Amino acid sequence: MAHKLVIKRGKKAGAAPGTLVHVGEHNNAEVTLQVIDYDQHHLREFELHHPDDCADLLTSDSISWINLNGSHQVPIIESLGKLLQLHPLVMEDLLNTDQRPKLEAYDGYLYIVVKMLQFCDKTQEIRTEQLSLILSDRLLISVQEHPGDVFNGVRERLRNGRRQRLLQADYLAYTLIDAVVDHYFLLLESLSDQIEALEGELVTQPTPNTLSKIHHFKREMLLLRKAVWPLRELLSRLMRDENPLIGDETRLYLRDVYDHTIHILDTIETLRELLVSMLDLYLSSINNRMNDVMKTLTLIATIFMPLTFIAGVYGMNFEFMPELGYPWAYPAVIGFMLIVTLGLVLYFRRRHWL
Amino acid sequence: MAHKLVIKRGKKAGAAPGTLVHVGEHNNAEVTLQVIDYDQHHLREFELHHPDDCADLLTSDSISWINLNGSHQVPIIESLGKLLQLHPLVMEDLLNTDQRPKLEAYDGYLYIVVKMLQFCDKTQEIRTEQLSLILSDRLLISVQEHPGDVFNGVRERLRNGRRQRLLQADYLAYTLIDAVVDHYFLLLESLSDQIEALEGELVTQPTPNTLSKIHHFKREMLLLRKAVWPLRELLSRLMRDENPLIGDETRLYLRDVYDHTIHILDTIETLRELLVSMLDLYLSSINNRMNDVMKTLTLIATIFMPLTFIAGVYGMNFEFMPELGYPWAYPAVIGFMLIVTLGLVLYFRRRHWL
Amino acid sequence: MAHKLVIKRGKKAGAAPGTLVHVGEHNNAEVTLQVIDYDQHHLREFELHHPDDCADLLTSDSISWINLNGSHQVPIIESLGKLLQLHPLVMEDLLNTDQRPKLEAYDGYLYIVVKMLQFCDKTQEIRTEQLSLILSDRLLISVQEHPGDVFNGVRERLRNGRRQRLLQADYLAYTLIDAVVDHYFLLLESLSDQIEALEGELVTQPTPNTLSKIHHFKREMLLLRKAVWPLRELLSRLMRDENPLIGDETRLYLRDVYDHTIHILDTIETLRELLVSMLDLYLSSINNRMNDVMKTLTLIATIFMPLTFIAGVYGMNFEFMPELGYPWAYPAVIGFMLIVTLGLVLYFRRRHWL
Amino acid sequence: MAHKLVIKRGKKAGAAPGTLVHVGEHNNAEVTLQVIDYDQHHLREFELHHPDDCADLLTSDSISWINLNGSHQVPIIESLGKLLQLHPLVMEDLLNTDQRPKLEAYDGYLYIVVKMLQFCDKTQEIRTEQLSLILSDRLLISVQEHPGDVFNGVRERLRNGRRQRLLQADYLAYTLIDAVVDHYFLLLESLSDQIEALEGELVTQPTPNTLSKIHHFKREMLLLRKAVWPLRELLSRLMRDENPLIGDETRLYLRDVYDHTIHILDTIETLRELLVSMLDLYLSSINNRMNDVMKTLTLIATIFMPLTFIAGVYGMNFEFMPELGYPWAYPAVIGFMLIVTLGLVLYFRRRHWL
Amino acid sequence: MAHKLVIKRGKKAGAAPGTLVHVGEHNNAEVTLQVIDYDQHHLREFELHHPDDCADLLTSDSISWINLNGSHQVPIIESLGKLLQLHPLVMEDLLNTDQRPKLEAYDGYLYIVVKMLQFCDKTQEIRTEQLSLILSDRLLISVQEHPGDVFNGVRERLRNGRRQRLLQADYLAYTLIDAVVDHYFLLLESLSDQIEALEGELVTQPTPNTLSKIHHFKREMLLLRKAVWPLRELLSRLMRDENPLIGDETRLYLRDVYDHTIHILDTIETLRELLVSMLDLYLSSINNRMNDVMKTLTLIATIFMPLTFIAGVYGMNFEFMPELGYPWAYPAVIGFMLIVTLGLVLYFRRRHWL
């Protein structure tokens, strides 16, 4: 079964704006907070279980990246919101995993939503996980739905490299977005491999299953475009809006990831149009084969119907059919039948049916 | 029968601008005015039958929400208009239930039109009800077509919560629009459930009825988009235009509902494209099955026509057909027939028709 | 025969800019000028036959509406142009009935072109008549192709109502445009009734004629859109451009008719997409029926071809066919035939062909 | 053979910018320069063979229109360029007949490219000729590919009318563009006549040739749109850009021709969509006829296959077939055959196949 | 096998921004640096093997064009980056051959990416090579994937012509882009020749192979558009952005190449729409031929089924069939058969099936 197009919001409709209700797949896992706290000279890495334990990080001079795995526990999000004095709408959105990628500026912090995407080889489907980022002066909070993400490279570099640690929280936010977008390329590689394989199948031996697959990939492209398209505007605004939280050097890097996003959207569009063209090809090839089948039928009928008729005539039981008595009549009729057949075959040759 | 695409305007054409004529379904119900009048400390809730009874509410310091159920009675709307000194065009629009969602700024008040939508499970159709809002300083008038709406949550929160009562009429207007938009998500859930069920049906056993349903949902999506699309611009202007009636805090909340609207429009577009792709899939699967049918026919004809012809030949009544006299002739002919059949079956195997 | 897509311009090509040549259907009718001259206290209504007789109206303090029925007489238009000192291009355009709706500002007057549309029930076609308006300080000239228009309501209100007479010529121009746009709604009602009837026909019993009708309405929608689309920009500019001829109160009214125009364009677009979807439905239903026909044929052939073959075998005239002599052979063959038939019927049942 | 979609540039690729190479159809004709030199009181008209002979015209106070027939001779263009001190890129473009319509402002002159179009009745194709205009203070150079153009009306008016001679070179340039655009209307008249005739053919008796014609006209519309579309922006800029070479009065006239261009583009778009709809109609009507053919076949087969089977049964040669001996058996079988036929006919009637 | 739609990025995902990894086809060739160093009076041309050998060129007064063949060697790019103090993102992009054409301004230099395209006649595919340009004050670096390019004309002109050598590095960059764009015209010539040949094939004798070719060219057009489309904005910005590196005279030339790009995009769009129309034509012609086949079959069946039935009737073995004894019965039946045949032929004539 394919993934849902629209995620159920349950009791959400009619609730007060800012009501804290989790919207998304049911999830029982414990929530963890992975903290990496660093400055140019030191790096501490530890795990917490409640936002209130982060309080002292907020006032320190070092840069803190708090990664919350699991956006489904309302009290945790509520505590986090209180601690950081988040706007109720931000808290609401942290709990709602069915959102468009977006950027919202609040007093003192930026709220960013993007989608982490993964291609599941077994179901041939794109799996989505929502990533929320809250960026303030020396602090970056990332909230994801489940443990497991695409940021191990970033963590490794923080632990090892000095260069990375010189930079501010805005650059850290950029590296997370960059890692997400880099994984879109991997996703497109998988998808385009599959689509090109399908294109080959279409030429060599199309089956009704080929058709379902074309439809399936068109559907996935629709969902993919829906997840990536808003990122374009998000990054363009992040890069251009005047906001003291984003430094000039980081803007150069944002231009780079913006550029990648456009490249990805171009590729999505190209794959979509290719799928449309493949469907046309499929339809035409069905029609071509139907034509072949019809020609075979018509050929057989056109040759054997007259012959059977002739045989039928001489199978009639009239008493006075003089031909029946002539010794040469039988070979003559057989010969006539051969001539008719030959004539029809020649006729079909000329009309390029044979 | 499907709902009308264009609502009859009757005697409206050629009438003076600002002429007060009801445009919409005939309606005999009595009109009621539900009033909720509140400030931070008190809340009064009562029902009136004529706008003139509201006169004292307009001058009080408390915030008044007057909800008029039934926009079909011209004299009631006329009285309301006189009382509030509404522009004749606003009065005309209050009576006209066939309008695009829109926002119009007048001196001292804003006039807003949105559509409340509901998915009727029985007819599988979207039902529309028009909601007009008139927002002025401490006053919010809502005019709907029939009693019954999506605002019970809002009323409950006004009665219970203090927080809500601290806020001004602009925030109240926002909560009504937010409740309307929240119900669009419910509508989309129903629609996408139906469309996904249809998608399953398409794969397992498509019938001509599947086709009608695809067309039906395409039609509904057209109407849905027509109702939601203008909301985008409406909210964008409400959020950005400089108008002292809308406070800064409310603008933040409007950004949230604006965001939801874009999400909804994205989903509508995705569902529409999915329906187009489903139609292509349906057409292809019909063609595929036609191919199967034709192959069966051609197979049968190609095998039995030659056999029947051979039988016909030996059914001819010529006197001089020496074969007829040989004892082994009958089994020989039957054997030849078997060989022909076998040959054809092998031939069809090779061409992948069997 | 359908109306022409492009109106012949005859000797127009290559003529000097501003050359006065009538472009449109041939027309012999006499030209009349209906004058309504009014101020707050008086109203005079009379008919003239030559523009020169209007000279004194131009200098009076009252507001004059001169309605010219018949734009085909070059000398009349020339006199009018001289009297009002119109630009040669305006005079040329007054004579040319094949124009896009447009707004042109000249020194001291505005030149407006719109299309009056009517749905002809007999031919099921939209009929177009061009309306030119020249609006200056206390003067409104309207030029139409034939006598007969949609302004009787406006005339009635001028004669009776005081309110209307208080307002200036700009408001009068607005009421004419509003009357034209109001009739577009009537047109859309007729069209959508026809299209919905067609939609019903499509489901119950589609015929090749249904197809022609779908094409016909698509054609009409193309022409309709071409006539209405430019009105949107025309009204937007009329409403926004700073021009002393248009008063602030009239701008509010123009916003209303602008809004109607967008509503109409939305509806046109919806009807167009509905027609496209109807065509898809039609094509699919033809394919469905073809499938049924083919199934019937294949069924019949698959059952009777083997049976006829068996009968043919026992119709062969070999001397040594021992079966022919057994008394139970005939009922045995008939029984075998029944079994074959039954087997095939069961097979078709299982493949859902019966 | 259809005209080329892309014109060969031969040795052009890789050449220096501003390299003077003719791009276009090979042409051997002699180049002529037709000069009309005029002021309010005098008009001289003569022919030259080399640009250098024009030198004195450039310094005189009269207005000079130099029309060069033949853009294929590199030395002529080179001399012209030197004389007028044209930018190398302009000289290059004068020689290149495969360009988009465009407007380029240089110091002291404007360079304009438009396309003269003609419908060739024999090949049913649009023929293109490039027209370059160079407009400076009292000078207008027009460069066309071959002798013969649409400017005879303009020449006539210059010779006769005083009014035209009062105006400056900018107005003259406008009249040339206006004449070109006026001929687009003639072209559209021819095309729409052909397309409407095709539409009639489609309804009465569509043939495979009808299909080729639809494709042919779609192709022509593509090329037409490509030639006209850029004119819109060209005229809009000519009309709006601040350039002392274009006077205010001429801008009014440019607005008129701009308006015509939009009208033409609207009509092109309408014709294109009509052609798309016609193709759908054609496809559906083929399918309809195929349906008819299949029904006929199925009818015949369904009636005669059972009958032939029955006849086959009684043609079997079993010794013990008691029916064969009864005198009423033959008429009974014939009667049974009639009943079967009748039953099938009634069945087909009920399914609306007959 | 067709070229890949998405190029593998290998270990790139998750790497640090600015990580230097080659993305593209594997390549072992040695990297060479071709230097042309010139001023108005001198020109030196030589080859180097390491960027560090260029150090003295950077400080000289002459203009240096350093062309690096081979973007696959990370250490070379790294040295080049260090020498020129390039931003890490630029170094990363120099190594990544899968990029959209783009323009990025950095302090003191511009970074430009365009695509060199070539039509491979053997595989009928477009081959892409990425060209990066780094333009600073008296320096132009070009980085391409392989040796071999479209710049021999430029080199020749530098060696011979004085005029070219007067100009600055910005003009040199322009000439390279111009040469690239000029080769797009050659590509379009090849493509349009192939597509027109295909169009001819479609009319004379369409085969299933024709269909694959249409799909193939649609695919190529998608990739072509993806490579050219971003160039439009790139050139528009290069021409308009205020950047001291681009001189006024060069801007005139950039307008010329911008114009060519739009022309190319127009042609791509036209070819794409032509291919879509060709596919429709192909589908219709298949349907037409299927119609012909079906008509033939129906004709044959409709004529011979009744005849065979009649023969079958008189082949029945009833004892009491009086007709069988009459001497005129056989010729009468044959005559009746002829009449039936004739009647059917006339009937088919009237329905235009023959």
Ligand SMILES: [Mg+2]
């Ligand atoms: Mg809510």
Ligand SMILES: [Mg+2]
């Ligand atoms: Mg939210």
Ligand SMILES: [Mg+2]
């Ligand atoms: Mg998830």
Ligand SMILES: [Mg+2]
């Ligand atoms: Mg990156």
Ligand SMILES: [Mg+2]
């Ligand atoms: Mg693109």
Ligand SMILES: [Mg+2]
């Ligand atoms: Mg798009």
Ligand SMILES: [Mg+2]
């Ligand atoms: Mg298509």
Ligand SMILES: [Mg+2]
């Ligand atoms: Mg009205």
Ligand SMILES: [Mg+2]
């Ligand atoms: Mg209104």
Ligand SMILES: [Mg+2]
């Ligand atoms: Mg309603």
Ligand SMILES: [Mg+2]
């Ligand atoms: Mg909400």
Ligand SMILES: [Mg+2]
């Ligand atoms: Mg979208």
Ligand SMILES: [Mg+2]
């Ligand atoms: Mg379609």
Ligand SMILES: [Mg+2]
């Ligand atoms: Mg003219």
Ligand SMILES: [Mg+2]
């Ligand atoms: Mg005009």
Ligand SMILES: [Mg+2]
């Ligand atoms: Mg008319």
